[in-house]
């Protein structure tokens with residue numbers, strides 16, 4: 001079976017978008033061009049992370065221009081009412097087609113969520129998350145009910161949503177990435193797809209075994225998705241030279257900002273990534289290669305996924321197959337610039353994974 005492969009769509013885009021000089025102007029037409037390319041090349045959609053733009057606006061404009069594009073929208077629980085979120089989801093699917101939406105359940109950080117009036121520490125946010133997403137799941141599945149929990153007290157939830165669906169329907173799938181015990185427990189009980197950033201296979205295996213074990217304890221099994229950045233070139237030497245170049249073009253300020261980030265420090269996933277490079281900027285990228293082709297160096301200058309697979313086309317394909325053998329059935333990939341690299345990955349890596357472009361079906 002071929003894996004499901006998603007790409008990444010974000011408005012801060014260019015050859016090295018963590019630096020002003022490496023960012024290109026992005027507007028509505030560009031984002032729709034990117035979404036259209038992602039759709040045609042055979043990706044099943046893209047992850048829309050919390051970033052500069054609100055994900056609903058971004059997801060809607062891309063979905064309007066790309067007929068089968070399925071966005072994975074990153075949503076912090078608790079910032080908007082669960083009933084309103086369900087209404088937004090059902091409206092989206094009424095306009096763009098049923099089954100096109102997925103949620104990426106994100107936990108955020110104590111510091112950044114204060115701006116929105118949410119004052120909850122790391123593990124408490126997962127308690128909120130469990131309650132919030134249980135409500136959203138039932139509402140997007142077309143249920144009506146009363147609910148009284150620690151965070152929400154709802155009366156007749158779903159009554160106003162009846163006209164948006166034709167009765168019971170599958171809930172909007174919930175994807176999730178988090179590595180802390182509280183996060184894994186919340187995921188094991190509630191989500192459909194468990195996501196992780198890249199790690200050397202032995203560390204990843206240990207974590208995935210724990211996730212599967214906790215899901216089984218709840219009588220469930222989860223799909224497993226891996227989020228990886230790719231630096232893929234025709235030859236291995238060219239790929240590592242491209243990684244070296246990223247280290248060269250990154251400013252001291254960016255390294256200092258990223259390595260000094262305190263706001264994400266309560267994220268266990270973030271800490272696991274930090275340990276892979278130890279906060280040291282090497283003279284040559286390859287000094288950080290702990291497992292063949294696995295490069296944790298992206299974490300030195302960009303938030304989020306810190307591990308890239310660096311190598312020739314066949315090496316990158318081998319690594320992805322290695323992860324598939326560990327039970328990974330879904331990849332969320334990226335490369336910079338997103339547009340050019342979507343084509344490169346779509347035309348070289350996807351065929352080797354058995355994923356066909358949409359255009360060939362016509």
Ligand SMILES: Cc1cc2nc3c(=O)[nH]c(=O)nc-3n(C[C@H](O)[C@H](O)[C@H](O)COP(=O)(O)O)c2cc1C
Nearest residue numbers: 049050074106107177178179180183227267268269
């Ligand atoms: C694939 C993936 C995508 C993520 N996307 C976002 C995001 O868009 N916004 C965000 O605030 N956090 C994002 N996160 C971070 C998680 O929501 C979570 O905060 C982080 O993994 C730390 O949680 P932990 O302490 O349980 O490990 C993402 C994590 C993963 C693995």
